[in-house]
Amino acid sequence: MTDSLRRISTMFLRYLYLHKRSLPRTLELVFWPVTELLVWGFLTIYVQTMVEDSVSQLVVFLINAMIFWDILYRSQQGVTISIMEEIWHQNLMNLLVSPLRLWEWLMATFLYGMLKSLVITLILTVIAILLYHFNMVTSLGFALIPLAANLLLFGWALGVFTSAILLRWGYAAEALIWGIPFLVQPLSAIYYPLSVLPNWIQPISRCLPSTYVFEGMRAVLNKGIVPYAHYFAAFALNAVFFLVGAVFFNWLFKSALSSGRLVRLGMD
């Protein structure tokens, strides 16, 4: 166990090392979410002035949703970019031959993704307070913890799926790092309630833990209720996603071992 912890912390540090000398890498982390928040924030303020106060909650919904989305996105990115980093630098064989286990490696990327999410959330929260007088922490209260935790978990689970694909298809699958979250985005009822989606899409949305997080978020902000059912649904679905993700990862990894693609990742 101590061996595992040592290897996990080593890999976690390895990803932190990347930020030590690379300003662009660190700026990139902050740049997109901040610009996005600015655009969304000012847009909603403008829309609000146009339609008077009939939708006074609009700015609150959208900004909170945006910050939440970034938790999910960064956590998935933390996992997949780290895996891709090793592929880009042809370091994969070195790692796979070392005593590092796959789950330890994934765990390190989870921690890295969590740190990324935390830093971003903190920055965006402060900006939202300063510019839009919206304080996510006081608005959501305790609900923030289970909701954010579920987003983090779902980001990790998606990261496991994407990583499996990366290890099997290598560079050819690179676009999925960014593609998969944006497939999930419209289905998760982030900026609008689930009921807005067409009837045939709703069952698909209900299979995603993120949908319950965003529905739960609106329930708290709107009605001030504690959405226990949403917490439960999100945690349960996350457990399913992790389980299926692990099986999927194992299966693709085994197939990459026998097809020789693991050692020759440029083939597809």
Added chain:
Amino acid sequence: MDERTLLCENYGMSSQTTNHLRTLIDAREICKNYGQTTALYNLSFRLKQGEILGLLGPNGAGKTTAIDIILGLLTPTSGEVRVLGKVPSRHRHSIASRINFCSGDSDLPANLKVCENLRIFARLYGVKHVEKKISALLKTFEIDHLGNRVAGALSSGEKTRLNLAKSLINDPVLLILDEPTSSLDPDMADKVRKIIKDVQVEKEMGILYTSHNMAEVEHLCDRAMFIHKGKKIVEGTPEEIRRHCSTSSLEEAFIKMVRTP
């Protein structure tokens, strides 16, 4: 009996004196097919502790394929290989800490410093005195002045030496080297061969070694195995192989074997 098979069976010869030593690699009739392509066919061989075995063959012969199978990164289509008594593709983790490798096909992260790279691998392998080990290895490979440089800034020969330093970081029992000297200048290649030989003798390491430099193989390897189109053609000491092919050098033997239909 055909002279070829005789030589193949002879591979016990040089190990007669080393019978008490354990078998590090035991490959039995491994085959690897990729669809219609046969990369390896019925390859059997052994590597004992304290022995350097050269794996020779022309481009595409199946050397890297054999190495990937031994490292557990590729599963054979049939046959079985045991490394330190375990099947690597299934029990990679129980043997990983006693093995290491260096290959021209893989690199250490270019955006990390030389010492950071080594520190990471030292910690992954659970090395005891990390900093001491790292500075000793840097000195051995004459890259101690480059410790604070990012790996991406190194010349290819310097990179190779960094990779070699990484491959010795855990004092492996079994070391696998895929063309380790191909990017080194003659002086450095000579030094690296000496280092490898010294460490190997000192730690009684077993080494599987591929190289296209026949003089080097003659100088370094206790035994060599020649494979062509995935099949083993001949195995024995460099001397035995030369005699088998009636040539005066291993290089001539190599060319003769490749060109004989």
